[in-house]
Amino acid sequence: MSSFRPRIAIVGRFAGSTSALRFAAVVNARALLESVWAAGGDPVTLLPVEGVDWTERLVGYDGVLLPGGGDLDPATYGEPSRHESVYDVDAMQDAVDLDLARVALAGGIPLLAICRGLHIVNVVRGGSLVQNLPVHHRHHEHDVLFDRAHARFGVAGPSVRASCYHHQALDRLGEGVTVVARATDGVPEAVLIDAPGWAIGVQWHPEDTAASDPDQAAIFAELVRQAESSSRPSRR
Incomplete structure (x- = not known):
């Protein structure tokens, strides 16, 4: 059996309340990293740094992998004002995520965008966001129904049970x-x-239930499969 594990770049998230790390930290969700590893990939957290050649x-x-996180500054998608519910806006985090998404997409690097990551991709392509949904999908599980292309996500059928944590959603779609x-509420x-x-992008958090739900694990497996097939021969 090959020991090759495709390396999956995951930009880190700034955190200010991690006392064991002297409060300020760059982090990623443990479940997210474990899901990539369980799928056969090697997750690597990247320090967010502006002005680099991605x-x-x-x-x-x-x-x-573009992970979840706080909200994008509405100014990045042309909104003149910010809803009071918008939280954890960080100009450097926004700039880093947007630059990374542009380069990954243009370069044909296999990409999975989750929650905030999905918002990043939509904004990069000229789209916008609903700043605050009338009914939030926080700590919430619901059914998601594919109208097509579910196989591109690795899932077995057109319906999956999704674990969500978001108060925003796609509005105007990017190019x-x-x-x-969609969820049952549209x-x-x-x-x-x-x-x-x-x-691909998903609004929910597949890492929440990947350890027990084969469909959610399959999303990470498909990322790893695509990464392995696109990697340079010298990396094997």
Whole structure:
């Protein structure tokens, strides 16, 4: 059996309340990293740094995962004001995520965008967001129904049970962003992203239930499979 594990780049999230790390930290969700590892990938947390050449920085990585996190500054998608519910806005985090998404998509690097990551991709492509849903999907599980393309996500059938934590959603769709699944209340839940490589986004958090739900684990497995098939021979 090959010991090769595709390296999956995951930009870190700033955190200010991690006392064991002297309060200020760069983190990723444990369940997210474990889900990538269980799928056969090697998750690597990247320090958010502005002004870097992402094409150069991503050399040696086989896939990109844009994780969840706080809200994007509404100014990034042309909104003149910010709803009072918008939280954890960080200008550096926004700039880093947006730059990374542009480079990954343009370069055809396999990409999985989760929750905030989905919002990032939509904004990069010129789309916008609903700043605050009338009914939040926080600490919430619901069914998601695909109208097509569920196999692109690795899931077995057109319906999945999704664990959600978000108060925002896609509004105006960006160029090349196609909704292929929705929640029962109509909120967009999964998209295909037109790019040279495999690129998908989900509004829910598959890492929450990947350890017990084969459909959620399959999303990470598909990312790893795509990353492995696109990696340079010298990396094997």
